[in-house]
Amino acid sequence: MRITLERSNLLKSLNHVHRVVERRNTIPILSNVLLRSDGASLDMKATDLDLEITEATPAQVEQAGATTVPAHLLYDIVRKLSDGSEVALATNADGSSMTVTSGRSKFSLQCLPQSDFPDLTAGSFSHTFRLKATDLKMLIDRTQFAISTEETRYYLNGIFIHTIESNGALKLRAVATDGHRLARADVEAPSGSEGMPGIIIPRKTVGELQKLVDNPELVVTVEVSDAKIRFTIGSIVLTSKLIDGTFPDYQRVIPTNNDKELKIDCQSFAQAVDRVSTISSERGRAVKLALGEGQLTLTVNNPDSGSATEELAVGYDNDPLEIGFNAKYLLDITSQLSGTEAVFMLADPGSPTLVRDLAGDDALYVLMPMRV
Secondary structure, X not given: OEEXXXXXXXXXXXXXXXXXXXXXXXXXXXXXXXXXXXXXXXXXXXXXXXXXXXXXXXXXXXXXXXXXXXXXXXXXXXXXXXXXXXXXXXXXXXXXXXXXXXXXXXXXXXXXXXXXXXXXXXXXXXXXXXXXXXXXXXXXXHHHHHOOXXXXXXXXXXXXXXXXXXXXXXXXXXXXXOOOEXXXXXXXXXXXXXXXXXXXXXXXXXXXHHHHOOOOOOEEEEEEOOOEEEEEEOOEEEEEEOOOOOOOOHHHHOOOOOOEEEEEEHHHHHHXXXXXXXXXXXXXXXEEEEEEOOEEEEEEEEOOOEEEEEEEXXXXXXXXXXXXXXXXXXXXXXXXXXOOEXXXXXXXXXXXXXXXXXXXXXXXXXXXXEOO
16 A cells, blocks of 8 residues: 555544543454545445444555554554645555654554454444434533433433324434433424334443534435444444433423523522532532522532632512532523523422523423532
């Protein structure tokens, strides 16, 4: 294999694919990226056996071929080369090493045979649809923070995506929960998604996707089967296994009879929560909300370091109520709200609270209270 390509193109593609590769691997080949040159492009592939990413980048191909080299090492080398330079990649006669040459810099990397590189065979997909990158990004951004990190409840370690009838229209819905909070977001269901199986996309896949859908102009092709999902984003193809489990019936935990309405200004509320929570202990970051007519008092008591209170003018004209929440969870939710105002629907100090954006965003949040 002998090819030449622009450093910027090579770096951009390596930046996308190398992130999938785990730093510590018991199987040596999984530390490598597969490089295959053909025609006028270099195809790269990386995998951790659950997630696979491929990307094609333009290249001048003198001699076609394929090999695998350490992914993080190649990325670090290319990252440190000078801007605007050209990079030449060439394997030696027996394919045991590859030289990376740019200007006066020359590196030699150990290769492993491309025939050993695993292929995440996808099989056939039952449903295919196209989704605007902005819609996919919205679904991920609004729900990702609520994904559980508790490995024992593995079926909560991802975002649950499914289609559902809502107010007479078919919606594509994303839901995530960790048992303490729940986030739900809807977009109009794209043509082809009707009747697709409900799927759970793993947390790592969600994190990679979030970085790849940063161009609002793009349209993403999504292919779904019971066990795998594939996203085609421009020249990038991301294939992932799905979490094999049953997502709980989240509809049951969304309260419908909360009658106490609290309207807040998102920014001033978030800043106030952030200020008073400075004093809270790391372990139990509880902040108490005391509601009275037109006023909200935020209080934090920490026996080790002291206390803090702050008052806010709010829209509230119901019975006085005191309720406690985890300050970090409140901040996570307010950072997702796209409008300037939000509404909290409350019932009592022991029941879940519903949070909605007044901007009419198709997202809602459920938050379990804390004892304070």
